[in-house]
Amino acid sequence: MDNLIFELKNVFFSYLERFPALSDVNLNIRPGEKLTVVGANGSGKSTLLHMLDGLIFPGRGTIKAFGADLKEGVFNDENFSKNFRRKVGLIFQNPDVQLFCPTAKEDIIFGPLQLGIEKEEIENRLEELTGVLNLKDLLDRPPHQLSVGEKRKVALASTLIIDPDVLILDEPTAGLDPLTTRHIINLLVQSNDSGKTIIISTHDLRLAEEISDIIYVFSPGKRIVKSGKPEEILSDGQLLRDNNLIHSYSHKHKNTTHIHPHLH
Amino acid sequence: MIKNNFIESSISGGLSFLKESVFSDDYASQKGFLQSLDPRIKTATLLLFVVQVLLTKQIVVLLCLYAVSLLLAFLSKIHLGFFLKRTWVFIPLFSLFIAFPAIFSIFTPGETLATLKIAGLELIVTRQGLSGAALFVTRVITSVSFVVLLSTTTKHFKLLKVLRIFGIPQVFVMTLGMCYRYIFLFVGIIENTYLAIKSRVGTKVHSKRGQRIVASNIASLYQRSYRLNEDVYQAMLSRGYNGEPLVLNNFKAGLRDWLWLLCVLTIFVTLTIA
Ligand SMILES: Nc1ncnc2c1ncn2[C@@H]1O[C@H](COP(=O)(O)OP(=O)(O)OP(=O)(O)O)[C@@H](O)[C@H]1O
Ligand SMILES: [Mg+2]
Numbered sequence A: 001m002d003n004l005i006f007e008l009k010n011v012f013f014s015y016l017e018r019f020p021a022l023s024d025v026n027l028n029i030r031p032g033e034k035l036t037v038v039g040a041n042g043s044g045k046s047t048l049l050h051m052l053d054g055l056i057f058p059g060r061g062t063i064k065a066f067g068a069d070l071k072e073g074v075f076n077d078e079n080f081s082k083n084f085r086r087k088v089g090l091i092f093q094n095p096d097v098q099l100f101c102p103t104a105k106e107d108i109i110f111g112p113l114q115l116g117i118e119k120e121e122i123e124n125r126l127e128e129l130t131g132v133l134n135l136k137d138l139l140d141r142p143p144h145q146l147s148v149g150e151k152r153k154v155a156l157a158s159t160l161i162i163d164p165d166v167l168i169l170d171e172p173t174a175g176l177d178p179l180t181t182r183h184i185i186n187l188l189v190q191s192n193d194s195g196k197t198i199i200i201s202t203h204d205l206r207l208a209e210e211i212s213d214i215i216y217v218f219s220p221g222k223r224i225v226k227s228g229k230p231e232e233i234l235s236d237g238q239l240l241r242d243n244n245l246i247h248s249y250s251h252k253h254k255n256t257t258h259i260h261p262h263l264h
Numbered sequence B: 001m002i003k004n005n006f007i008e009s010s011i012s013g014g015l016s017f018l019k020e021s022v023f024s025d026d027y028a029s030q031k032g033f034l035q036s037l038d039p040r041i042k043t044a045t046l047l048l049f050v051v052q053v054l055l056t057k058q059i060v061v062l063l064c065l066y067a068v069s070l071l072l073a074f075l076s077k078i079h080l081g082f083f084l085k086r087t088w089v090f091i092p093l094f095s096l097f098i099a100f101p102a103i104f105s106i107f108t109p110g111e112t113l114a115t116l117k118i119a120g121l122e123l124i125v126t127r128q129g130l131s132g133a134a135l136f137v138t139r140v141i142t143s144v145s146f147v148v149l150l151s152t153t154t155k156h157f158k159l160l161k162v163l164r165i166f167g168i169p170q171v172f173v174m175t176l177g178m179c180y181r182y183i184f185l186f187v188g189i190i191e192n193t194y195l196a197i198k199s200r201v202g203t204k205v206h207s208k209r210g211q212r213i214v215a216s217n218i219a220s221l222y223q224r225s226y227r228l229n230e231d232v233y234q235a236m237l238s239r240g241y242n243g244e245p246l247v248l249n250n251f252k253a254g255l256r257d258w259l260w261l262l263c264v265l266t267i268f269v270t271l272t273i274a
Helices: A045-052 A072-076 A078-087 A104-114 A119-133 A148-160 A178-193 A205-211 A230-234 A237-242 A248-252 B002-023 B039-055 B059-075 B080-088 B091-102 B127-153 B156-165 B170-201 B207-238 B255-273
Strands: A006-015 A019-029 A034-039 A060-065 A088-091 A166-170 A197-202 A214-218 A224-228 B112-118 B121-126
Touching: A006 A045, A019 A045, A019 A224, A034 A045, A034 A205, A045 A060, A045 A088, A045 A166, A045 A197, A072 A078, A078 A088, A088 A148, A104 A119, A104 A148, A119 A148, A119 A178, A148 A166, A148 A178, A166 A178, A178 A197, A178 A205, A197 A205, A205 A230, A214 A230, A224 A230, A230 A237, B039 B059, B039 B127, B039 B156, B039 B255, B059 B080, B059 B127, B080 B127, B091 B127, B112 B127, B121 B127, B156 B170
Parallel strands: A034 A197, A034 A214, A088 A166, A166 A197
Antiparallel strands: A006 A019, A006 A060, A214 A224, B112 B121
């Protein structure tokens, strides 16, 4: 039980103390786990992921990361901050937010530079990622000129290059073409095989089914209504319908065990 | 109709000018003379030129310095037309309010060169006034040229780093960096908002309605860009930013950097003594 990466107990959070975004969230994440968070728009998924990345802190309740309490002040400790940022990487839902340098290349190497990773190592990783994500032609272009999908790829690279143990992805495949989506899923599965913890938020039930050991369902009330193995969650049509994850008419096809309800 | 087109073209024209001038890194990534210099030495020497320009009282010397800036632009593969456009843009503003009034006897008494009669008012152009104005304009254009040289041939992150190296307080440098990001996001938002309006109501907006849309958009623009800016800051934190932007190339000054510095120093000293 000691061996938890994240431990959230009765966490509440509201933006500007007015807009509730998380309500009584309890969650344990073990190393090497693949976890997806699903839920309707505005149900608190991004908020949760930002909290896991130590960007916002609970209004009530506690969050522990690697055994240490995550509180406002802890990131003032340079060592802790550096260590945490190296171990945990977040890919934001909106790639515009994540890209702020004059060129894609500078954006990609921003993280490792801040974290003091060796220059040679950075170059090596850059080269490798450029190949994997097919970024060669994008590197010298300003990010604001790229298409949404290209931006997403660059944003992905800018976090992957840090090579964190815990990879948090906020709707990583939204807006990507099927082939790129495939590449990214494979990449995630691969890095999970090599021991990384993966935390994803998504509306894509197929992605959730394929990739997760455990799925958490957020309700419009910003709380976790159910968690469990993919088979268990995805066969619960009522639950999925209640949380805007499938249309009601998709029920017409009486699928039995293996369902892709949202595809119809 | 015509009015709308005019507004449309000036919005997109203004935006692309802003983008080109603030974000374009095209010239900074060219392989020219100034680009090849160590950013620290480049900054120091170009600023030295600016100081020199401000100290010089002879127009001939100023013209020579201006020629130097043009030569540097040429050597740094900066398109002459682009360079002139970027630098002369400031001139009308300055000359209208400062230089132009100064040529008349009311502000600068002296030898009469010409007399103008406008609406019964007699205006006397003086030699001292004219040469003072010419000096002023040359001085402005020359110093602006050196600053533009610096900003177009240096990547913005590097410039921020140089400022830190020169002992400018971090708060200052950080604020500058944030301004940059802020403008960046701002431009994007304006562009998208504009497109969104266009897609919803078409280009031929009725002017009353158009005004209302623009007004309410400007209000929300501020809020949205503030929110985005905050989000961007989080994204920077998430990747380990702690207030000090780091850039890849650690600056290394080579022989030609030192030679160039020596050269500029010599000019500076000679001109100052003379
Ligand atoms: N900066 C903010 N200020 C105020 N309220 C916010 C802010 N960010 C999010 N919220 C609110 O918090 C709630 C949860 O938002 P969150 O972004 O976590 O949802 P989400 O599940 O990620 O949604 P989506 O699927 O649309 O990405 C929403 O009700 C939203 O309106
Ligand atoms: Mg979200």
